[in-house]
Amino acid sequence: MEEIERYRHLNKYLKEKFGERTLKICIDGGFTCPNRDGTKGNNGCIFCSERGSGEHIKNAKNITEQVKNYFNSYKSERANKFIVYFQNFTNTYDTVEMLKAKYEAALIDKRIVGISIATRPDCINEDIARLLKKYADKYYITVELGLQTSNENTGKFINRCYTNQNFENAVNILNRYNIDIVTHLIVGLPNENKEDIKNTVKFLNNYNIQGLKIHSCYVVKNTQLEVLYNQGLYKPLELNEYLEMCAYILTHISPNIIIHRISGDAPRDLLVAPSWNVHKKWIINGLEKYMQEKDLFQGMYY
Numbered sequence: 001m002e003e004i005e006r007y008r009h010l011n012k013y014l015k016e017k018f019g020e021r022t023l024k025i026c027i028d029g030g031f032t033c034p035n036r037d038g039t040k041g042n043n044g045c046i047f048c049s050e051r052g053s054g055e056h057i058k059n060a061k062n063i064t065e066q067v068k069n070y071f072n073s074y075k076s077e078r079a080n081k082f083i084v085y086f087q088n089f090t091n092t093y094d095t096v097e098m099l100k101a102k103y104e105a106a107l108i109d110k111r112i113v114g115i116s117i118a119t120r121p122d123c124i125n126e127d128i129a130r131l132l133k134k135y136a137d138k139y140y141i142t143v144e145l146g147l148q149t150s151n152e153n154t155g156k157f158i159n160r161c162y163t164n165q166n167f168e169n170a171v172n173i174l175n176r177y178n179i180d181i182v183t184h185l186i187v188g189l190p191n192e193n194k195e196d197i198k199n200t201v202k203f204l205n206n207y208n209i210q211g212l213k214i215h216s217c218y219v220v221k222n223t224q225l226e227v228l229y230n231q232g233l234y235k236p237l238e239l240n241e242y243l244e245m246c247a248y249i250l251t252h253i254s255p256n257i258i259i260h261r262i263s264g265d266a267p268r269d270l271l272v273a274p275s276w277n278v279h280k281k282w283i284i285n286g287l288e289k290y291m292q293e294k295d296l297f298q299g300m301y302y
Contacts, residue, residue, distance in 0.1 A: 006291040007250045007298035010260045018113055022081040025070045028088040029063060029102050040161040046224035049270060063105040083114035092119040092128050100131060114140035121145050122162040124170035129177040143174055146184040150203035151196050154189050171207050182211030182260055187245045188237040189217050197245055201252045212257050214249060215264035216242050219272040226272055236274040243290045255299025262287055
């Protein structure tokens, strides 16, 4: 008997779109962030480590080498189609000329069918959208925008250094160029509760976005969040609390949105808390079980 899909999984969506299994190649494009280079701040968001979100990307070799290394490894044998994912730091934070050079340095193999670019809402403009649109005839293009929360006070506290208005502007620009948007939302941020999650979901439902990444807020070494955690000023969510929040998000978000992930990947060598975060299967299976027991589906309360 076929298992009921409780929410729209990325793997299934990509398989339908490309006719077969399609995987991501994570790339460190050698970018920085306006919240790190002194333009808007120096230390980044309070949860972000010095290695950024691509802590698991072991090699910082040039972009073409990273792609070649992937295709020379066993990983490339698991699929025939791939999306290059510019993951680490802010992957639109450069001149258009440099962005073009970096993106094209990754597009070296006919098995690559898409480009996914993680960035900040304040680092999207018309010129960048125009550049990305030029690849759309040949590749599936997605832009990932970190929102994290719609609570502006939390935004200031976590030091994200951009506003909800920046997010709205970026969405409007990308919508005009018909570029798919994946939004990041973090559950369990300092001082936030279920009411904040409700408001963030309500906020997101006002916008034309195509994908969602749900992350747990975890503490890694050498971050401001670790300082707060050690001082007893921040307590991460328990797994059951996180699953309940995820289920709320999924049942209240648009049923058309593709769910790209329901947990962030914290590297074991850097993770301080919560310990359950490294057990991805606990999270995925736990959410499936929770939604099954309560007979919940994505978008049922949208």
